[in-house]
Amino acid sequence: MKMKKWMGLAASLMAAVMAFTGCGGSSEAPAEDTAEIGTYTIGIVQQMEHGSLDAATQGFMDKLTELLGEENVTFDYQNAQGEQANCTTIATKFVSNGVDLIMANATTALQCAAAATGDIPIVGTSVTDYVTAGVVDSNDAPGRNVTGVSDLASVEAQVDVLMQFCDPEDTKVAIIYCSAEPNSIFQADLAKTYLDSLGVPYAEYTVADSNEIQSVVTNAVSDCNAVFVLADNTLANNMEIVKNITVPAGIPSVAGAEAMCQVGALSTIAIDYYDLGVKAAEMAYDILVNGANPAEMPIEYMTDGIVPKYNPEIAEALGVEIPEGMEPIGE
Template identity: 45%
Template sequence: MRKISRRSFLSAAAVCGAAAALTACGGSSSSTAASSTASSAAASSAAADGQKYTVGICQLVEHAALDAATQGFEDALTAQFGENVTFDFQNAQNDSATCATIANGFVSAGVDLIMANATPALQAAQAATDSIPILGTSVTEYGVALGLTDFDGTVGGNVSGTSDLAPLDQQADMITEWLPEATKVGLLYCSAEANSQYQVDEVQKYLEAKGVTATQYAFSDSNDLASVCQKAADENDAVYVPTDNTCAANTGIIDGICRPAKKPVFAGEEGICSGCGVATLSISYYDLGYTTGEMAAKVLTGEADISTMPVEYTNVTKKYNKTICDDLGMTVPEGYEAIEE
């Protein structure tokens, strides 16, 4: 059982930012409060009855954003069920095959629910079971991740979750806001991550509509990240990195190439920005995970049917990395707040 106090998390993962308000499902504050009260009542009843739950957590890789989402998820369920919920946390070390092994192990163990943190973990869990409830988090686009041609916001079956998708048109706007004279932007991403491909395709479309040449630079894994990143830095005015797990786990490599070359990096989320970027439109991954945990509580108590639960989203916040901005001599536009160091 994985135990981390909320206090220690907040100290260690301050990079994950302030709380973000949920938007995708709409509704007034009073209806949200009523829903939360009902969920707490159902969970309290289950806890009072002594019902115990085992939740399997498959996290693709350890980095600030995914760690924060897992912590939020655990905190939400612990707040509802206390010691009556046990977490089997397993880290796949950024390997899709290991995700499959972990997911199959959860099925064999008969866990009550699987939380899949990041797209490859979700794909592995869906392939492993069509009966155990699966909630994804830190997944950008569920239609792309699961190969759904008619995705309308609800996956159906035994899958739902939360998305970390930031408005990609606004990501493109951010780049031109900071660098209005930029003519060439490199889009750096891992080709093994389907949701990264989706993001760079969209950002490329939006940038080209603004008259900016956007070129994709794909690397297969961390072994060729440095060489591809160097090429992107050499050939462009700036680099954009989406919410890519391999990039997030290797921000030091990107920063070590782009900052000395005076090429600003714009990031899809705060964890990457804190490691190598100048600016981002970022969600709070802790809040994203916490929302996923609240969804899990409803599923476990029978309050909600996972097959009808829509995927949920969060707002974004404009953030900048003061240290890197100062090093590059960049002027921060209005409306951005500094990432806490």
């Protein structure tokens, strides 16, 4: 009787093992072909609406969706409409909602996100200099929960493009920017240093907000015969005003971003802001999936696809000759 009970128990155990391992009798778990990416919620705070920032956001979302898979990522996109208070409110909401990462598009958006959290990783884009913005210890070693991509195109190269439309012996350059934007002050210092080295006179013209652009640009073209509009969110959102003053005055201009040139400047050194967003997405993926630490990720810069471009409509209106190697905007 004992033997029968033992045999019955053995049979039950064998059946249980077979049921657990499957009909093939193998004890190995099925192989997984896909990496465990997980699911993520990304908060996006964009400082304002204009072509460059819109393109950067789109590039970021497209690339991160491609890398993670559409089913694995949710974007909470918020536009601050140019108001710092809105940036603060949006960033604070992202923190309270516990998003996995914040993408901050433009300087004020980045500053507000960095002030809102020291824990959630933040990737910036459309920001000229992260040290000047006060959000990292250095561009090579951020030292905090912030990293990102710079939109700094060589200020020296921008000046060189502008000077191709000017007589070096008889040119005074108006440097126009918003005094409330740290990235613009940084660029202005670079422009002044380079113009000094060339021996080209210049004057600074600053606006506090968009309401001052009309009068400030009007004053600038009355005193100067060339205009450099820095990569500045306030000016970028109002380039139509700049064009309506500089073109009738017959003044050549260079703008710090391609989208600005498309609307209202003669020339630019073009950085593709969509590609800027793509690069930011690749950094975000490295943080989310590979466990990279933003504090140890150097600020990245665009090095490919940067070319001098011109606006054909404005070139025709000014009657200028286009230098060899300069491409029409939009091509």
